[in-house]
Every structure is written in C-alpha cells, then in structure tokens.
Amino acid sequence: MTTFYTQNDVKSFVQTLKLKNKTIGFVPTMGALHEGHLSLVKNAMTDNDIVFVSIFVNPTQFDNSSDLEKYPRTLDADVDLLKTVGENIYVYAPNVQDIYKKEVKAENFSYDGLEFEMEGKFRTGHFDGVGTIVKRLFEIVTPNNAYFGEKDFQQLMIIKKLVSKYHIPVNVVGSEIYREASGLAMSSRNQRLSDEARKESAFIYQTLLKAKEKFGTKSATKVKEWVQEQFEKHPLLTLEYVEIANSKNLKTVKRKSKNETYRIFIAAFIENIRLIDNIALN
Numbered sequence: 252m253t254t255f256y257t258q259n260d261v262k263s264f265v266q267t268l269k270l271k272n273k274t275i276g277f278v279p280t281m282g283a284l285h286e287g288h289l290s291l292v293k294n295a296m297t298d299n300d301i302v303f304v305s306i307f308v309n310p311t312q313f314d315n316s317s318d319l320e321k322y323p324r325t326l327d328a329d330v331d332l333l334k335t336v337g338e339n340i341y342v343y344a345p346n347v348q349d350i351y352k353k354e355v356k357a358e359n360f361s362y363d364g365l366e367f368e369m370e371g372k373f374r375t376g377h378f379d380g381v382g383t384i385v386k387r388l389f390e391i392v393t394p395n396n397a398y399f400g401e402k403d404f405q406q407l408m409i410i411k412k413l414v415s416k417y418h419i420p421v422n423v424v425g426s427e428i429y430r431e432a433s434g435l436a437m438s439s440r441n442q443r444l445s446d447e448a449r450k451e452s453a454f455i456y457q458t459l460l461k462a463k464e465k466f467g468t469k470s471a472t473k474v475k476e477w478v479q480e481q482f483e484k485h486p487l488l489t490l491e492y493v494e495i496a497n498s499k500n501l502k503t504v505k506r507k508s509k510n511e512t513y514r515i516f517i518a519a520f521i522e523n524i525r526l527i528d529n530i531a532l533n
Contacts, residue, residue, distance in 0.1 A: 252334050254342040258350070258391045261303075261343050265393055273300040277394035277421075279385060282306040283323040283439035284332050287429035291398040292336055294426055303392050304333060305343045307350065311357040312380030318525070323442050343392065350387060357383045362412045368501040369494050369516055370405050370527075381406055382413050389414075389421050396422045400429065402436045404514060404529050405501060428528070430456065436528045448522045451487045455517055458482070459530045462515050466532045471495040471504040474515070482519065491518040491525070495532065 255261045268275060276295030280288055284306075295302045306329055313319035326344055333340050347355060360366070360382040371378060389397065399407045407425045414421055429437045433449075434456035441449060458481050465474050475493050482490035495504045498512040507513070516529040 252330060252338075252340060252342065254330060254344055256344055256346070256349070258343075258345060261391050264341070268301055269393075274396070275299055275392065275394040276302045277388070277392050277397040278302065278304045279388050279397065279399075280304060280306055280329075281308045281322065281439065282329050283325050283442060284329040285429075285437050285439065285441070287400055287402070287437035289332065289336055290429045291400060291426055292333065292340065294424065295396065295398050296337060296339070298396055298424075299394075300339065302340045303343055303394065304340060305345075305388055305392070307343075307345055307384070307388075309350075309380060309384040310347060310355055311351075311383055312377050314374045314377055321443065323439055343388075350384070358386070360413065361416070362409050363416070365405065365409055365412055365501055368405065368496065368503075369492065370518070373491060373518065378406075378409050381409060385410055386413060386417065386419065389419050394421055396424055398424045398426060400427075401425050402428045402438065402528065404516070408501060428530075434460075436526070438526065440524050440526065443522075443524050445522060448487065448524070451485075452521055452526060454485060454488060455519055455526060455528050456530075459515055459517060459528060463530060463532050466495070466513070466515070471507060471513075478515075478517070487521050489520045491520060493517050498531070 276299030278291045278295055292302060306326055308322050310319055330342055357379040360379055366378040411423050414423055431437060433453035435453050458478055462474050462478055475495060478493040482488055494516045495513055496502060498514050504513055513532040514529050515532055518527045
C-alpha cells in the first residue's frame with residue numbers, strides 16, 4: 252500500500268491513472284478509522300478501479316480547539332487497517348501546510364440555507380471548513396465517485412449541494428450508517444468513551460427507534476418533546492438538540508405531509524464527548 256504525503260505526488264499519480272482510463276473512488280476521512288470507514292472503502296472498491304483514502308484532521312471545521320487537540324491521530328494503525336481490506340487502495344495523508352499553504356483559513360460558502368439548520372446552529376463556521384477541505388481534496392484527487400456516511404447526513408447534503416453549485420465533476424454517494432452491536436453509530440470519537448459511556452450511549456439509537464414508532468401517530472412537536480423528556484431522565488447523557496426535518500431541505504417539520512420524507516436528528520454529550528445520530532422516519 253502506498254501513502255502519499257503531498258498533493259503534487261497525488262496529482263502526478265492520478266494523472267497516470269487517468270491516462271489508463273482508471274476510475275477513482277474517494278473516501279475522505281479524518282483518520283482513527285473503524286468498520287464504518289471500511290464499509291465506505293469496500294463500497295468504493297466495488298464501484299471503481301482504484302480507491303483513495305485521505306487521512307487529514309482538518310482544523311478549519313472545528314469550532315472547539317479542545318476537540319481538535321483531542322481528536323485521535325492514528326495514521327500507522329489506519330494504514331494497517333486498510334491493508335486488511337484489499338489492494339488498489341492508496342492513502343493521502345497530508346500535513347496542514349500541504350493543504351492550506353500559508354494561511355489556515357476556511358473559504359465562505361453558500362449552501363442555499365442548508366448550513367443554517369441543526370449543526371449550523373451549534374457549530375459556527377463548521378460547514379465553511381467542511382466545504383473548504385472537501386473542495387480542495389476533490390481538486391487534488393479528482394475522483395469519479397466520493398463516498399460519505401449518512402451518520403453525518405447534513406454534511407452529506409451539504410457536499411451534494413457544494414458539488415452542484417460549484418460544478419465539481421464528482422458523483423457523491425451516501426452510505427447507510429454503520430453501527431456497533433448495541434446500535435451506537437460508529438464514530439472515531441467513540442474511541443474516547445469509557446466502557447460505561449459506550450454502553451450508555453446506545454440509548455441514543457434506542458430513543459431514535461422509539462421516536463420513529465411514535466412519529467406514525469403523533470405530531471413532530473410531540474415526538475420531539477417526548478425525546479427531550481427521555482434525555483432529561485438519563486443521568487449521563489445531555490441532549491444538545493433533537494430535530495425532525497424534511498429529508499430534502501433539512502427544514503424543521505411543523506406539519507407532516509404524506510408526500511414528504513423526514514428524518515430525526517440527535518446531538519448529545521457524554522463525558523464531554525459529542526455524539527450525533529439520525530434515522531429516516533418514513
């Protein structure tokens with residue numbers, strides 16, 4: 252397995268692939284890889300001749316400097332894990348200077364309002380950072396297809412909007428959330444959880460499933476109120492938000508319509524670690 256550390260080396264290699272008419276799948280990550288990441292890589296391997304995995308902890312999408320500092324960095328272990336998946340996988344592991352050159356600063360993007368919903372209300376500038384790094388990685392790797400998990404469903408929608416608005420020739424593919432046996436959505440942040448916290452965090456998914464049942468007969472407002480009540484009773488988990496939104500535009504649902512699809516989103520803290528999850532409601 253080859254690991255590239257500079258964008259110039261990646262561009263040179265990609266150029267040779269393009270001359271051979273090879274299709275490129277791309278999985279952008281911040282490292283600390285787990286089975287959820289590997290499921291994206293496997294999807295990319297099925298659809299493409301070559302797969303690139305980027306491993307880069309992007310500073311411009313963190314609104315909390317402490318979270319950035321604590322984010323796990325495990326490049327050697329990540330490469331070893333990717334080796335277990337198969338051949339034709341290449342890693343791009345740049346440093347900050349290679350990506351941002353002299354100024355570590357996010358560009359400003361408009362996503363037609365998607366950026367102001369849910370995560371956008373709690374993480375100032377987050378989606379400008381996401382757009383900046385994804386756009387630059389797309390320009391460096393120039394993949395045919397790029398793969399993202401639905402755990403970050405809002406991010407997936409943002410990236411699809413980015414590609415559409417800025418005419419980036421990449422097909423963005425969303426993949427189902429990969430879960431631990433308990434139902435907890437797999438995340439690199441799970442590595443920081445104690446055994447007790449990891450066990451208790453399954454409560455998030457359990458609550459989402461019960462909320463889905465209630466959504467069949469109750470209003471969106473009533474379901475959200477019920478979720479809030481459940482978290483108030485939990486001694487370890489602190490709810491940051493629960494939102495029921497239209498799957499297409501992420502607008503908060505006020506009244507259900509038979510012709511629309513909806514998702515429920517939760518962000519919560521346990522041991523000062525932020526976890527997010529969501530499921531489709533219909």
